[in-house]
Amino acid sequence: MSEKGLERPAPGAPDFRIEEHESVSSTNNLCFERARSGHAGGLWIRAQMQTEGRGRRGRDWQSPRGNLFASLLLIDPQPADRIGELPLVAAVALSEAVDKSAGTLQLVSLKWPNDLLVDGAKLSGILLEAETLGDGRQAVVIGFGVNCVSHPPLSLYEATDLRSLGFQVTAERLFDALAAAMAEQLAHWGQPGGFETIRRTWLSRAAHLGKAITIKTAQEEITGVFADLDARGHLVLKQNDGRQRTIYAGDVFLTGD
Numbered sequence: 097m098s099e100k101g102l103e104r105p106a107p108g109a110p111d112f113r114i115e116e117h118e119s120v121s122s123t124n125n126l127c128f129e130r131a132r133s134g135h136a137g138g139l140w141i142r143a144q145m146q147t148e149g150r151g152r153r154g155r156d157w158q159s160p161r162g163n164l165f166a167s168l169l170l171i172d173p174q175p176a177d178r179i180g181e182l183p184l185v186a187a188v189a190l191s192e193a194v195d196k197s198a199g200t201l202q203l204v205s206l207k208w209p210n211d212l213l214v215d216g217a218k219l220s221g222i223l224l225e226a227e228t229l230g231d232g233r234q235a236v237v238i239g240f241g242v243n244c245v246s247h248p249p250l251s252l253y254e255a256t257d258l259r260s261l262g263f264q265v266t267a268e269r270l271f272d273a274l275a276a277a278m279a280e281q282l283a284h285w286g287q288p289g290g291f292e293t294i295r296r297t298w299l300s301r302a303a304h305l306g307k308a309i310t311i312k313t314a315q316e317e318i319t320g321v322f323a324d325l326d327a328r329g330h331l332v333l334k335q336n337d338g339r340q341r342t343i344y345a346g347d348v349f350l351t352g353d
């Protein structure tokens with residue numbers, strides 16, 4: 097394998113390329129390296145293992161062989177104020193890819209903004225990061241980690257994996273389905289009204305809609321009922337005093353869990 101990894105075209109997206117690696121620090125890191133070297137975007141990086149996999153809010157992401165680790169580099173995919181919609185686009189695409197490769201219908205539900213759950217346990221995580229490059233272009237990297245054959249012991253959330261759930265889905269097969277589903281959803285997202293359809297699809301899989309939740313941010317814990325997603329995909333919380341509050345970031349927990 098060359099230093100840059102094996103390369104091939106991405107399923108469903110003739111303009112996208114895939115680099116496949118044995119082991120990397122983090123597939124997100126490698127995407128940013130390619131962006132800083134002038135890559136035009138539309139690049140997937142997939143690895144069998146990561147040595148410094150990371151999750152949201154600075155957490156580690158354990159990355160043993162057999163699970164899926166892949167990141168997609170996009171350059172200026174849409175105006176910068178729409179980038180916050182991408183976690184939902186990615187979650188819908190990954191849900192469809194899991195269904196397709198496992199041969200299921202609606203296996204997963206979605207925890208805002210982009211965790212896939214099965215019976216309340218976390219199957220995957222998505223990490224979206226963005227950086228303005230020296231030439232002013234915006235590099236956006238969407239990293240996907242899916243527990244295909246193993247999951248970490250209980251930490252912040254209960255976790256699960258496809259094999260424990262009875263589905264023999266390899267990371268390779270799931271990745272090909274994901275690359276095709278992302279190409280489809282990104283094309284959709286770029287069309288007028290496209291995000292509204294994606295938002296509705298996300299809501300049709302929502303895990304905690306109408307339920308009492310607690311949102312933990314770096315500063316505070318906020319409780320209320322998960323009422324809706326706004327037009328940009330932010331969480332709308334109905335607080336106990338009846339007022340609505342829009343939440344832009346945070347970790348969601350079912351209240352009472």
Ligand SMILES: O=C(O)CCCC[C@@H]1SC[C@@H]2NC(=O)N[C@@H]21
Binds near residue numbers: 123125242
């Ligand atoms: O905290 C989360 O839920 C997000 C986890 C994202 C993990 C993936 S694995 C591939 C990509 N590379 C990383 O270092 N992180 C993401």
